[in-house]
Amino acid sequence: xxxxxxxxxxxxxxxxxxxxxxxxxxxxxxxxxxxxxxxxxxxxxxxxxxxxxxxxxxxxxxxxxxxxxxxxxxxxxxxxxxxxxxxxxxxxxxxxxxxxxxxxxxxxxxxxxxxxxxxxxxxxxxxxxxxxxxxxxxxxxxxxxxxxxxxxxxxxxxxxxxxxxxxxxxxxxxxxxxxxxxxxxxxxxxxxxxxxxxxxxxxxxxxxxxxxxxxxxxxxxxxxxxxxxxxxxxxxxxxxxxxxxxxxxxxxxxxxxxxxxxxxxxxxxxxxxxxxxxxxxxxxxxxxxxxxxxxxxxxxxxxxxxxxxxxxxxxxxxxxxx
Amino acid sequence: xxxxxxxxxxxxxxxxxxxxxxxxxxxxxxxxxxxxxxxxxxxxxxxxxxxxxxxxxxxxxxxxxxxxxxxxxxxxxxxxxxxxxxxxxxxxxxxxxxxxxxxxxxxxxxxxxxxxxxxxxxxxxxxxxxxxxxxxxxxxxxxxxxxxxxxxxxxxxxxxxxxxxxxxxxxxxxxxxxxxxxxxxxxxxxxxxxxxxxxxxxxxxxxxxxxxxxxxxxxxxxxxxxxxxxxxxxxxxxxxxxxxxxxxxxxxxxxxxxxxxxxxxxxxxxxxxxxxxxxxxxxxxxx
Numbered sequence: 001x002x003x004x005x006x007x008x009x010x011x012x013x014x015x016x017x018x019x020x021x022x023x024x025x026x027x028x029x030x031x032x033x034x035x036x037x038x039x040x041x042x043x044x045x046x047x048x049x050x051x052x053x054x055x056x057x058x059x060x061x062x063x064x065x066x067x068x069x070x071x072x073x074x075x076x077x078x079x080x081x082x083x084x085x086x087x088x089x090x091x092x093x094x095x096x097x098x099x100x101x102x103x104x105x106x107x108x109x110x111x112x113x114x115x116x117x118x119x120x121x122x123x124x125x126x127x128x129x130x131x132x133x134x135x136x137x138x139x140x141x142x143x144x145x146x147x148x149x150x151x152x153x154x155x156x157x158x159x160x161x162x163x164x165x166x167x168x169x170x171x172x173x174x175x176x177x178x179x180x181x182x183x184x185x186x187x188x189x190x191x192x193x194x195x196x197x198x199x200x201x202x203x204x205x206x207x208x209x210x211x212x213x214x215x216x217x218x219x220x221x222x223x224x225x226x227x228x229x230x231x232x233x234x235x236x237x238x239x240x241x242x243x244x245x246x247x248x249x250x251x252x253x254x255x256x257x258x259x260x261x262x263x264x265x266x267x268x269x270x271x272x273x274x275x276x277x278x279x280x281x282x283x284x285x286x287x288x289x290x291x292x293x294x295x296x297x298x299x300x301x302x303x304x305x306x307x308x309x310x311x312x313x314x315x316x317x318x319x320x321x322x
Numbered sequence: 323x324x325x326x327x328x329x330x331x332x333x334x335x336x337x338x339x340x341x342x343x344x345x346x347x348x349x350x351x352x353x354x355x356x357x358x359x360x361x362x363x364x365x366x367x368x369x370x371x372x373x374x375x376x377x378x379x380x381x382x383x384x385x386x387x388x389x390x391x392x393x394x395x396x397x398x399x400x401x402x403x404x405x406x407x408x409x410x411x412x413x414x415x416x417x418x419x420x421x422x423x424x425x426x427x428x429x430x431x432x433x434x435x436x437x438x439x440x441x442x443x444x445x446x447x448x449x450x451x452x453x454x455x456x457x458x459x460x461x462x463x464x465x466x467x468x469x470x471x472x473x474x475x476x477x478x479x480x481x482x483x484x485x486x487x488x489x490x491x492x493x494x495x496x497x498x499x500x501x502x503x504x505x506x507x508x509x510x511x512x513x514x515x516x517x518x519x520x521x522x523x524x525x526x527x528x529x530x531x532x533x534x535x536x537x538x539x540x541x542x543x544x545x546x547x548x549x550x551x552x553x554x555x556x557x558x559x560x561x562x563x564x565x566x567x568x569x570x571x572x573x574x575x576x577x578x579x580x581x582x583x584x585x586x587x588x589x590x591x592x593x594x595x596x597x598x599x600x601x602x603x604x605x606x607x608x609x
Binding site: 298 | 351405409412414415419422425427431546553587593594602603
């Protein structure tokens, strides 16, 4: 069995420097968006999905665990944040916290159940759990079933930042995304991240070295789920609603697609993948159902011809880790 | 009481579909080490082929029962030859991603041409009507589905567990290199196995066409439940898939009678409970 990702390149100080330079370039590019003609709503949406894909990539790219129900964290956090903001009338910062807390609790429970199975079984359990939640949200009164929670007040974050202004909202979302991204980067390059990578490469060996691999995988799952929840909570402010589409399993499939297109186990891959897929949905919307066919074709082409993804191929070409 | 028996019957019918689909998944998983995410889409294709055969070719249900699995099976074998075989030796997650992509393409194409609403497929004349069993009224077609799928399930079990061909198959699952050394064409066997598994899915599709309408997303809705069935059963044995499939169908039916709100979720709840007690599933080997 070959490894899932192309991570044979050593992390040297030079590689770290490359990554930091790229990060600064990305941050500057994103920060300049309001001054260009690009539609900020589109970029905000892509940023939320990019954070979700990064969180998902933490699990598969570095832990080797393919979660096929990751939308459940985003959806749950979205519903809880939306409920906190609209019904409890909490201020935005607390609303985000409620969403994160909900995703944290959910990832504790689902992680405890799913982490004990490996490979495809793990994927199928996460998929089934997310479908269980889907049916619960379909029937639970607070989610308003098919209608979803709509018309969420945006309010003033910390009492001063008026989120109803697009530019302010944009920078809040951007700061949230960058913070999440840096946190994930820090996790990957910590001793914990190194152990995680060793589990991905060869779990029996990691066990024989004395690591309790289940605990490491569990922690990675909880971190990933909680960060996915953060993405979901941010998305509530952008979309001003929370609906069933965010919990449906096809959303989980889209997250996988974003990460696969960008490059599994690369740092910037999920961001690029998210922008590519969201742009496609935006501009190909006129094709109706053919979008599904195109997405399916991308899956097939990626798996058959370029498994490393966009960033993965570039990194492989330059022999750097990106 | 009438309603209880009716729900039990519905449960048995759903159980037949679960059993046929998880059986096909188990056969494919055994040989290709791939969880066939396209299974639901191929099940849907089976129903659509039956629909085309009747409405375009004027070919009856009875022939469709034979032809649709063969046609979809051949389509499956082409998929295996052109795409799936290139994944040999790679991490099995790529198989899941590839078949997921195939499922999206197939479903997307059908949705484009047929929308999301259902097409009717009428029950064949010979199986119309019903009979009074004294305690309940049994529509003949529904009884037929349950009995026919039981027969197919046990025929598959017999083929794999009791015949020489099945012995080759099981041996090739354990050690393909050694089996090849005995002069058996393992790649062809893998292709045929995929065809067989896909054929079982298509057969389930034909059986379901007269009960549920023929819809592009009929498989997508079902496949997640079947995955849960597979997780509960553990996909360790052919018999395990069959028994778990039917048992879960019946449990679902009972839930629909006693506590309808939970009928969509009971399979998933059971999955959680089973995993907490026995992480390998009921009949599972260690993954």
